[in-house]
Amino acid sequence: MKKCHFRKLSFAAAFVTVTLFSNCNKAVITSPENTVDNSLLSDEPFKAYLGVNAFEWNFTSDANHGQIEESRFQTIKSFTGIRHYLDWQRIENKEGSFTYSPSHWGDWDYDQIYQRMKDAGKYVLLDLKGCPDWLLASYPIGKRDAENVPAPYGLDRAVPASYIKQARAAFQLAARYGSNKDVDKGLLLADPTVRWRDDPQNMPKAGLGLITYMECDNERDKWWKGPLAQQSAEEYAANLSAFYDGHKGTLGKGIGVKTADPNMIVVMGGLADPNPEFVRKMVQWCKTNRGMKANGQIDLCFDVINYHQYSNDGFQNYGNPTAGMAPELSDLGKVATLFKEFAKSVNGGIPVWVTETGFDVGEHTSQRALKIGDKSALVTQADWNLRTALLYARTGLTKCIFYMLENVDVNSWTQYTSSGFINPDYSKRPSADYILQTNRLMGDYHFSSTLNKDPLVDVYLLDGKKTYVLTIPDQVGRTKSYDLDLGQSKEAIIYTLAIGKDEMDHKTVSTKNGLLQIQVTETPVFVQPK
Structure with a gap:
């Protein structure tokens, strides 16, 4: 999976008044750090940032795909949700024949x-992706690839109607797994065929209330796959318009997510090239081809x-990374700020997600976490992910x-192939340990403010209670002593991440x-006043 790195950008930094004592390598906040404005709290709790990409086979044993393997599921529950890569083929193996369970x-x-x-x-972001074999049969032999644009060969990719087959599958998934129990039952498709004795029969169902988010494919700007797979912003907007609501209902009954469940959240497919310009063109297409709402x-x-964006040195090397x-x-932060600022300009502000990021532990990939001092790449991966x-x-x-x-292959030289959070036996790597532990400590807390930049000192708040998170923002094994002002608190609890524990x-x-004097390292440390 090839990635591009967005050009380096400049942003004005926010300043916090600090007094530095360079002779003793300490920093002390001189501003009123214990005053937190609730109006500045993030809308999202910290657990919103602790999801993971996964497949259906991560839930089951190799021998029985129809049964949850409890030990595997226990590990998956370390995260707050998953982005499920669901191949279209798996639920519509034959055109018009939908099967789900099994x-x-x-x-x-x-x-x-x-x-x-x-x-x-736990939440599930259902990412319907790829082309089924029966659709690829419309392509000439030699041009059939599951990552082709999800429309029959030869159709006009700038027209929403070209994507009606994918949008029908999206309707079926939204009708079954969404929240709307009043879907027209005559539109529900489920193949009742029994393949062998004791094979469970698929039955039509509606409004199961299991899925809130659905994503339309994955990295549709995939230039590295060639013109049969890459869509322009305008082509993808046309695709999404069919997927979203059957292009405002003009494609007929049973087409589009919102047609089945108006409450389901439709997520655009994650961009491989993290450039807001692609989204700006999509917004303009919508304005031209879908118009304006009454409001x-x-x-x-x-x-x-x-x-999608992966943190590496590519922005310093003309988009050619050599290491994480x-x-x-x-x-990473500059691009996030650019997307955030753009999103504010669209309809008064819409959410921005990052649905792929991470680090390899393979020794040779261009996305590898580094060995730093006595820290292995596994521990650095855990530090950097958190x-x-x-x-x-x-x-x-x-x-x-x-x-x-x-992992795909921990020994591979290819980027992203060793970025997993678990071992082959589904035991947790340090990265998964850190995710689980941080979620348990402060998953419901909301980011409030940053008090200092080096070390970074973030404040999280929940019902008047505070958690401070302190980190050295570096990758050389640097440490610094820091005096944290806890106001009237006479005691505090210091929490440190622990490999191999929950x-x-x-x-x-x-x-x-x-005042609490604390030694800060490149591994986050957490402080709660008593």
């Missing part, structure tokens, strides 16, 4: 997987802006989903007149 292409039970996720309090807003064909880079040192989540919370994006749960280590310490 699927007739792989025998997975999607009803069961999604129900278990809901019961566990004066553009009638968009998506509810969420979505892009600590998130605060790369252009710091990426903290960065996106700090910059005000709405959701972050990491790539991905398991909870952080912690200790209670006394302050000196409300």
